[in-house]
Amino acid sequence: MKAKNENLTDLADRYGSDKGSTKHRYTELYHMLFHPYRQRKINFLEMGLLIGGPEHGIDKDRKTTDVPSIRMWLEYFPKANIHGLDVSDFSWFEHERFTFHRCDMDDRAEIARTMxxxxxxxxxxxxASHASHHQQNAFLEIFPKLKSGGLYIIEDLRWQPDPYEVPGITKTAALLRSFIDERTFSHSDPAIAEGFNALIPEMSACIVHPVRYQKKRKDQVAVIHKR
Structure with a gap:
């Protein structure tokens, strides 16, 4: 039974999303950020639709059985078009306001075609996978497509998967921190740094929150606002 006046955390807990009170508590932040959009006809994109997959050593062609966050977003945003992107197949999930895109974040050209x-x-x-280069590939291809005034969020900055992480790469948290501290992006790959720095004029804010809002814990979630 639905509770009266459910907020986003209530929905996350009801649908079994790890964004709610049982684990990350992201929905406390998201409810504040997203509430002004709630009754608007927006386009919403989430990358990574179910825990597990290649980042955990599981084949990308795994059988998928649920889309907890997508169910949550469809209810939270009753007028939104919801898009889901994943390397695994979720095309079995059907809803008149949901579109699935299968995409490999290793391939920037494939990300661009998807967008x-x-x-x-x-x-x-x-x-999605939380691998640093996947996060950075996605941002470089997708942030320029984001509408003015839009929000770009990267989750789980504290953790990178061993099967995917590129040795020696600048972590996304460190990349974002370099901008927050120095107002310029620093990266081990000059081309990546150049790509991020070219987008600075389109950014009006970049905020990085620690795990569970505790200052002594590692960076967890980034919010970048587009001008």
Whole structure:
């Protein structure tokens, strides 16, 4: 039974999303950020639709059985077009306001083609593999497509998967911190640094929160606002 006046955390807990009170508590932040969009006809994109997959050593062609966060977003945003992107197949999930895109974050050209197939998003959440180069590939291809005033969020900055992480790469948390501290992006790969620095004029804010809002814990979630 639905509770009266459910907020986003209530929905996350009801649908079994790890964004709610049982684990990350991201929904406490998201409810504040997203509430003004709630009754608007927006385009919403989430990357990474179910825990598990290649980042945990599981084949990308695994059998998928649920989309907890997508169910949550469809209810939270009753007028939104919800897009889901994943390296595994979720095409079995059907809803009149949901579109699935299968995409490998290793391939920037594939990300670009995927973005060309959808309308510009208002909100993007990267909850995919959490590999640094995947997060950075996605940002470089998707942030320029984000609508003015939109929000781009990267989750779980504290953790990178061993099967995917590129040795010696600048972690995304460190990359974002370099901008927060120095107002310029620093990266071990000059081309990546150049790509991020070229986007600075399009950014109005970049905020990085620690795990569970505790200052002594590692960086956890980033929110970048587009001008």
């Amino acid at each position: 060309d197939a959808m309308d510009a998003p208002d909100i993007v959440i990267d909850d």
